[in-house]
Amino acid sequence: MNNQPDQNQEQEVDLVPVFVWISNGFKNLFNGIGNIFKGIAHFLVLFLIFIKNNIILLGVLFVIGAALGMYLSRESKKNFTAQLRVQPNFESAGQLISNIEYYNSLVDQEDYQTLGQQLKVSTEEASYFVGFEIEPDFNDTELLKEYDYMARRADTIALENYTFEGFKKAKRDIDYQFYKVSVTSKNRAALEKAAPDVVEVKDNPLIxxxxxxxxxxxxxxxxxxxxxxxxxxxxxxxxxxxIKDKDSxxxxxxxxxxxxxxxxxxxxxxxxxxxxxxxxxxxxxxxxxxxxxTVNIVSYLIKKGSIEKKHLTVTFALVFFGLGLIIALIPILWRFLNTYQKKD
Structure with a gap:
């Protein structure tokens, strides 16, 4: 009986290091979290100091970018945009994409005579065109119908490792059923006249x-x-x-x-x-x-300005601000490399 208090005292003494270890662990954890926040705060302070030291450069480029974006935004509102949703038949999507790229190259080269011949308009009307765009237009419901159509005609074993997600990833630009074609022009009459001819594809032997x-x-x-x-x-x-015949x-x-x-x-x-x-x-x-x-027009819309809002003012302001950050970082990076080279 006399030994029992001594044993309890020894157990209590043995637990003391455990509690000390746990308390040190929590202390190190909180210290680590605190150091992370201190590091973030330190980085933010350094970044603000960097901004302060280069405020003129960054401000000038930000204003230039915003002004350029605003100018382009106003210019785009003066243009007319035709948006067509089309459905190519007979595997003609590849030829349609090539035609759109060809028209863009003619605009870049300012070869309006050839462009007018292709779109069946005069050279003056062709000079009003600004650009042509084409991209697949689809949603998961339409792709699911295509996948179901393919799955019903394919081997069941072949489809075991060919999921719907894999079907979507395997799609090429020329494999979609519908496409969205955008045509931009400075003249509405010329746009209305030429827009249907933009998506026209001439027959070749395969078609x-x-x-x-x-x-x-x-x-x-x-x-x-x-x-x-x-x-x-x-x-x-x-x-x-x-049914009417009684003798039936x-x-x-x-x-x-x-x-x-x-x-x-x-x-x-x-x-x-x-x-x-x-x-x-x-x-x-x-x-x-x-x-x-060869190409069916599903929908056709003409609107003044860009159909999709591109927020050019904000976009160009941020882009030029980022460009200013890069320019301001170049001297700092240069000094760091020189210092590092001297240390070595």
């Missing part, structure tokens, strides 16, 4: 071959659907006559034997099948009219 094949396939599908529709109508007529061999009043076979066709299923054929026929007819043009 002609694909157009012919598509039209023939669509025509065959339309004839097939129309024949199926006539057959369904004939069956429905025969079914209605059989009806088992339950809602079914009729077809071609003497044991299988029976439900009246409701006939109408559902007819509805499906009408939908497929409508789809094929839409394709037929889509194939009349």
């Amino acid at each position: 002609k071959a694909q157009r012919t094949a598509s039209i023939e396939t669509t025509g065959y599908n339309i004839a097939k659907r129309e024949y199926q529709l006539k057959e369904i109508d004939s069956l429905i007529s025969a079914y209605q006559i059989a 061999d009806l088992s339950n009043g809602t079914n009729v034997f077809v071609n003497g076979q044991n299988g029976m066709v439900d009246f409701k299923n006939l109408f559902q099948e007819k509805s499906n054929i009408l939908f497929l026929l409508e789809t094929e007819r839409e394709k037929k009219y889509q194939f009349e043009n």
Whole structure:
């Protein structure tokens, strides 16, 4: 019994280093966090001192950038922009992109005579054009439809490691279904006259071959659907006559034997099948009219100024401010390199 207090005292003594270690750990942790904040504060102070020492240079470049951005913004408001959403057929997207790049090169070279010939306008009207842009126009819903169309016709094993995200990453610029074309001009009349011709793609042997094949396939599908529709109508007529005929061999009043076979066709299923054929026929007819043009214009909008807000004033002000920071840092970096070289 006399040894028990001594044992408790020894255990309490042994716990003292543990608590000391824990307290030192917390102390070092808080000191480390404090040093981080001190370092951040020190960096901010040094940065403010750097700004103060170069305030004239940075201020001048900031004002120049803002003035340049404001000037470009005002100039852009004087222009007219046509935005077209187009759908290329027969794998003509690559040729359309090349045409847009070619028109831009003609503007850069100020070859307005050739540009006018290409866009079917006069040389004077062609001189009003400022630039041409093209980019894919899509959303995940449209891409998902394309992926589903491809997946239904591909091997299931091949699709195991080919996800929708992989499908999107594998897309090239010429693989999209829709594109957004922007045309900028200083004259609205010239823009309205030439905008449809900007997205026009002339037929080459490949486009002609694909157009012919598509039209023939669509025509065959339309004839097939129309024949199926006539057959369904004939069956429905025969079914209605059989229902009115009292001598018909009806088992339950809602079914009729077809071609003497044991299988029976439900009246409701006939109408559902007819509805499906009408939908497929409508789809094929839409394709037929889509194939009349190499590039279909889905939407067309003309607006004065830029359609998309680019915030040129703020953008150029920040860019020139960053340029000023780089210029101001060059002497500091130069002195640091010289000092470091001397130490070595």
